[in-house]
Amino acid sequence: MKTINSRAALRAHASAVRIGLSALAISIAVGLSTLPEPALAQDAQVVQFNIQSQPLSKALLQLGEQASLQIFFSQEIVDGYTASSLSGSFAPEDALRRLLAGTGIEFRRTGRNISLSRPASEESTQLAPVRVQGRLQATTEGSGSYGAQGATLMKGMASLKEIPQSVTVITRKQMDDQRLDTIDEVLENTPGIVLWKRPGGGGDIISRGFSTTSIQYDGVPLPRGSYWGNSFAGSSVYLDRVEVLRGAQGLLEGAGNPAGAVNVVRKRGLAYPALAVEARVGSWDNYGGRIETGGALDDDGRLRSRVVLDYEDRGYFVDTVGDHNLNAYAALDLDVAPDTTLGFGVAHSRLKGNRSLRGSLPFFSDGTALDVPRSHRIGARWSDADRKETQLFLDFEHRFNADWSIKVAGVYVNESWDAVTSGWAAALPAPGTRTVPGYGYIYDYDAVAKGVDANLSGRVRTWSVDNDIVLGISYSRQKRNDGYLQWANYISYDIFDPRHDAPGFEGLPPSSAAAARYDTREKGLYGMVRSHLTDRLTLILGARASWYRRLDDSVYGQSEAKESGKLTPYAGVVYDLTPQWSLYASYADVFEPQIARDAQLNTLDPIVGANYEVGIKGELLDGALGTSLAVFRIDQKNRAITDYDSPPLCDGNFCSRAAGEVRSEGIDLEIHGEVLPGWQLSGGYTWNRNEFLADSDPSRVGRPFEYAMPKHLLRLWSNWQLPGNLHRWQVGAGVHYQSERRNSAFRLQGGYSVWDVRLAYQFDKNWSAALNINNVFDKRYYSSIADFPDGYFGEPRNFLLTLRGSF
Structure with a gap:
């Protein structure tokens, strides 16, 4: 058992940290005032890209995966082109323009989907069937969206439309915008979920009137419950997304209440x-x-x-x-x-x-x-x-x-x-x-x-x-x-x-x-x-x-x-x-x-x-x-x-x-x-x-x-x-x-x-x-x-x- 300890040393340390952080914030603010103002891309969401020089079709596939986009095109319009390497921070559309530079290929973006084509005078002979280069991505980081392409808690990537139960995905973008820095805060902002606080700082996760006692980590369910609730630290700073299924979760976890499942990824x-x-x-x-x-x-x-x-x-x-x-x-x-x-x-x-x-x-x-x-x-x-x-x-x-x-x-x-x-x-x-x-x-x-x-x-x-x-x-x-x-x-x-x-x-x-x-x-x-x-x-x-x-x-x-x-x-x-x-x-x-x-x-x-x-x-x-x-x-x-x-x-x-x-x-x-x-x-x-x-x-x-x-x-x-x-x-x-x-x-x-x-x-x-x-x-x-x-x-x-x- 532990004994009562003085907090004087801790307070002194905390004061020093506060002073240091305040100085950091002031320094950054002063530095910002001297920065030039380059024009922003129309897509304000910036993504880090690392694409090697390679055939254009493969480069487009990598771009789609790194930016969580679906890119549609017929193979004929990209055959014979080699993309230059691309490394750094770009808006996805700027990155795509760089890959397509000199090809004459045009694109149109709708949501997460991008379709490639040639001007009408050129593509009149392009009659081959369109196929998809890229696949559904569960990763939400860098997507700039509150919507997810799918979820992985059903053991493999599936679009939400294919899952015959209520599933919500809280994306990285939403966590950043709302400042949802703990899993408790994520769940408090998830439809259909309420938390019942426990005296020890933990809490019960309540859905449809029932409590869930397990948490999935990358799809692996762990029992986390006790008399004092789900008493885990629960930071969300390292998470890409939180997937929440409401209703019976017996196929995924076995024993438990029919509250649902929480999968932190x-x-x-x-x-x-x-x-x-x-x-x-x-x-x-x-x-x-x-x-x-x-x-x-x-x-x-x-x-x-x-x-x-x-x-x-x-x-x-x-x-x-x-x-x-x-x-x-x-x-x-x-x-x-x-x-x-x-x-x-x-x-x-x-x-x-x-x-x-x-x-x-x-x-x-x-x-x-x-x-x-x-x-x-x-x-x-x-x-x-x-x-x-x-x-x-x-x-x-x-x-x-x-x-x-x-x-x-x-x-x-x-x-x-x-x-x-x-x-x-x-x-x-x-x-x-x-x-x-x-x-x-x-x-x-x-x-x-x-x-x-x-x-x-x-x-x-x-x-x-x-x-x-x-x-x-x-x-x-x-x-x-x-x-x-x-x-x-x-x-x-x-x-x-x-x-x-x-x-x-x-x-x-x-x-x-x-x-x-x-x-x-x-x-x-x-x-x-x-x-x-x-x-x-x-x-x-x-x-x-x-x-x-x-x-x-x-x-x-x-x-x-x-x-x-x-x-x-x-x-x-x-x-x-x-x-x-x-x-x-x-x-x-x-x-x-x-x-x-x-x-x-x-x-x-x-x-x-x-x-x-x-x-x-x-x-x-x-x-x-x-x-x-x-x-x-x-x-x-x-x-x-x-x-x-x-x-x-x-x-x-x-x-x-x-x-x-x-x-x-x-x-x-x-x-x-x-x-x-x-x-x-x-x-x-x-x-x-x-x-x-x-x-x-x-x-x-x-x-x-x-x-x-x-x-x-x-x-x-x-x-x-x-x-x-x-x-x-x-x-x-x-x-x-x-x-x-x-x-x-x-x-x-x-x-x-x-x-x-x-x-x-x-x-x-x-x-x-x-x-x-x-x-x-x-x-x-x-x-x-x-x-x-x-x-x-x-x-x-x-x-x-x-x-x-x-x-």
Whole structure:
């Protein structure tokens, strides 16, 4: 267990860093005033290119891959031409002009698609069929778009229109524009997702009324959940994109709630030399900087590298709260052979401070919220926490031919969280009460998670039907060792005038201690066949066999949940109405092992259920804009409910029986991508109704279950690059709206809207600045409320000014 440490040295270090960062920002600003102003390309998105001199057709293919563009042309118009080498930072259209210089070939761009042609007088004899040079790219970095070409969480690249479930991809462009620097912030801006904050700084990811306890890293699922939520550091600075599937994920992960899957996809090594720097300053003494660099480490680009380093020293709107955060990432990718690639990555996060311990505020026992400032905190200023996380990535991919490939990926995560704190606890205060008991805690959490996924994918043709096949095997394990010491009621806090200089509990014996060890293992075999029955109709069939074991060992005793060979079927169908629109339907089984025991001390059977979804998806404006509408229903039964008819045989408490049943149903509506040239839009609306159908407490029937979603949820963000002579400027705006929240007793909070805005300016092709203002109308609200109830205030109006340079 850890002891209380003085933070004086840390504050001195933080002050020095703040002074240094301020000086850096001033120096850069002065330097900018002396820069010339070369004309900007019409496409303000600058991409780093590294293309060797080679036949023009191959050079165009490389340009399409490096800029995430699709380039269409007939082979005849490029035959016989050799492209000059191209290296450096260019707008994609400028780079294309350089490759085509002297050929007489013209091009036209629509969204991410570019078509090549010759003037009419020349191309009248060009009658060969057009073919595509390039392929769908999952990578979003450098695309300049809020829309993604596809996702990889279904084991292989697939366009969103081909996946018969609701899938959202938050791109690198959107993360940069909105300043979504943590995975929590990404998910808070993802349609259909809400977060339930935990006291230890983690949180539960809630979708369609259920919580997901796994995170996928480059498609490898790892169990990350515990009693304290998904308590991972969760920086997004090294990510290319975040893919979120809502609904049943049994085919991908096996056991779990039908909440969905979150796949975080890291950036890879760069084939071209690049350097990006960033300095930022914001509200509440928020200072930070980032440097990112990389490039090929050999002459032919076979060994590619990337390094990202980000430091943040920030206060918070809550009294006496702040953090000092370091995130580092390095990646290497090696082409062992022309068709074989080996990738390695390491990410490390160190979060030092007490922002995770800012503490929720209690409601009164009648559901009334405290009338206090949003900066209010009931706790000691000396509360401190230290979180460390190291992630290791290793993957191997071999392409046998144009149709078949194999991929093996492994992930290892080691995390720890140590904290000492004092704050309020125990029962909710009655109206008119001024004091609450003060509790002290020393926490010591440690966890190691590891996983591997291997899959073979390819295409076979049977009876004139093309079938895309995926066969795979996966394994994951998480071992947690969590514990705390508690000093109960060692002090009293005044609710309205808390003592931040509260004494510590040194020398006092702890009132209680708790320790728990969790060991969760899962392995599975899975397969999926995507049969293209006609040019328009595709049938998807899949199944997963799962072996699951969870062993809990705590002060409450030992419990075990175990399943062997549990089969999870999956079925979906996609029908293309037109090249732009498709209808789909899907069905999936779900199961979740339980550790609750019945009166005979037998572990209950797993929770089981079914997920149904139908919808329509569109890829408009030549794929630049994606839309979707889904209707879903999830039924779940065999949930553990308290068996009050049995004696208290389960560790002194009443046992359980499998009789609970819940239902979640609703509508998802989304849009992502480029609506008009320069106008990016990303958003979604969710209507969700979830309720108990059966429970041991009859008063719960018909009411929302434990992860009560707001019935109405809207996430919307838009960014517009102004046209013509104002093309240096960008303006952005967005809104978060959610309807009221209720628990089984009363309304916790009414509906509210929070608006954010952005203003950006491009000085030249290298330098830009952006000002983000969040909660611009200074709305007072709770961003997270537990059913206890207690809650966390949302951030008041705040700003962040960012200066970026790309070379």
